[in-house]
Amino acid sequence: MSDKKCKLLVIGAGPGGYVCAIRAGQLGIETIVVEEKEPGGTCLNVGCIPSKAVIHAANEFEKAVHNTTDNALGIRAEAPSIDFSKTIDWKDGIVKRLTGGVSGLLKKAGVEHIRGRANFVDGKAIEVTTSNGVQRIYAENVVIATGSQAVELPFLPFGGKIISSTEALELQKIPKKLAVVGGGYIGLELGMAYAKLGAKVTVVEAESHILSQYDKELSKPVEKRLKELGVTLHTSTKAKGMSKDGKSLLVEADGKEIKIAADKVLVTVGRRPNLSGFGLEDLSMKMSGPFLSIDEKCQTSMRDVYAIGDVTGEPMLAHRAMAQGEMVAELVAGNKRVWDKRCIPAVCFTDPEVVSVGLSVADAKAAGIEVIKGKFPFVASGRAMSTEREDGFVQVIARKDNHEVLGIHGVGAEISEMSASFSLAIEMASTLEDLALTIQAHPTRGEALQEAALGALGHALHI
Structure with a gap:
């Protein structure tokens, strides 16, 4: 195969990689993207999108079950059933539509997509192993966007009944008993979904509370909902391995061993960057722990080699990768850009959902900033009442001196x-007064933002 040359080579077609390639193509940059699997990466193929499809199906099934009993709405329905294999087929159809859409967008932008596995020869030359042989590509600029994969515990290796989130989204039938190791957002999103579908779910979390990356006040409504769904929760508990007969997960709490019967064990204890297996080790690039070290322009320690997304560390979020990818394309085009985001939203699609944007009270205190805050509970929201979901709240945190909204x-x-x-x-540097004076549609949940700002100013209207 003849050698190829390009101005920009993107390794990995996940959210960061394909956005980078598309924007570069739009800017007239000769771009090649290398991806050995379907475009879209973890998020589109085995993460964000398919998990939300399964969560939606679970929510609909739970509603149907709820309506078989006496309820405030007066709705009566027959006992529902679910053909889960059909649900998975529907989910796969959505993924196929979206991956096809990404391929179309790359083509529309004039980006060449080479399907294969990349391997660095040096900082400017890459060999791609394809189905037709080895293709060498010389590039002026390289973007590493290879994403991440689930962390595997040595005493709970993936295989058989021990699964990662990827396999959890491919199950053809609902397990009767599901043990979830890890009470973070991935474990709880999928654990709650399967609980709604009828599985007996047990969650094991090593920390003292679930969703430890969020303020404890935000996790309380989720913990309450877990109990309503019949999920057994073990906090301050560590997984140790499987029983000898392979039928139970062994965990330890307060020095005592507990057996948890499980048909499947879902391990969700984090993700690690994909940085091995493609020659990166030989380039001696500067690292930041297990991640590639980058500057404010996503430049690595090697000239004209950029890194975006999960390989660069937390927060490992698709929308962060997308923003980085778009910025790098602009830089390669010669435009002046710098990574200066005031905030990156983090969302947990549990039930109820959790959103965190900007600083928490603890973050502000650690930075030496004196703050004021306002909180509006959905129990006081007419819209929440009329949808039977009054759990939760919105909280606004602002500087005490000038009322700039920080979180x-x-x-x-x-x-x-x-x-x-x-x-x-937050991105627009709004003040409490800005939020308080913004007229929100009534009745909507969005009114909670205005009410929280009014509360921080000391004159809440509806609480």
Whole structure:
């Protein structure tokens, strides 16, 4: 195969990689993207999108089950059933539509997509192993966007009944008993979904509370909902391995061993960057722990070699990778850009959902900033009452001296859809007065943002 040359080579077509390639193509940059699997990366193929599809199906099934009993709405329905294999087929159809869409967008932008596995020869030359042989590519600029994979515990290796989130989204039938190791967002999203589908779910978390990356106040409504769903929760508990007969997960709490019967054990204890197996080790690039070290322009320690997304560390979020990818494309085009984001929203699609944007009270205190805060509970929201979901709240945190909004956090049904307004408020350097004077549509959950700001100013209207 003849050698190829390009101005920009992107390794990995996940959210960061494909956005980088598409934007570069739009800017007239000769771009090649290398990906050995379907475009879209973990998020589109085995993460964000398919998990939300399964969560949606679980929510619909739970509603149907709820309506078989006496309820306030007066709805009566027959006992529902679910053909889970059909649900998975529907989920796979969504993924196929989206991966096809990404391929179309790359083509529309004039980006060449080479399917294969990349291997660095040096900082400017890459060999790609394809189905037709080895293709060598010389590039002026390289972007490493190879993503991450689930962390495997040595005493709970993946295989058989021990699964990662990838396998959890490919199950053809609902396990009767599911043990989840890790009470973070991935474990709880999938654990709650399977609990709604009828599985007996047990969650094991080593920390003292679930969703340890969030403020404890945000996790309380989720913990309450777990109990309502019949999920057994073990905090301050460590997984140790499987029993000799392979039928139970062994855990330890307060020095005592507990056996948890499980048909499947879902291990969700974090993700690690994909940085091995493609010659990167021989380039002696500067690292930041297990991640590639980058500057404010996503430049690595090697000239004209960039890194974006999960390989660069936390927060390991698709939308962060997308923003980095778009910025790098602009830089390669010669435009002046720098990574200076005031906030990156984090969303947990549990039930209820959790949104965290900007600083927490603890973050502000650690930075020596004196703050004031306002909180509005959904129990006082007419819209929440009329949808039977009154759990949760919105909280606004602002500087005490000039009322600049530093953080907005919330928990509640479908509150993920409010994350855009939360992020925009902070990105635009809004003050409490800005939020308080913004007229929100009534009745909507969005009114909680205005009410929280009014509360921080000392004159809440509806609480």
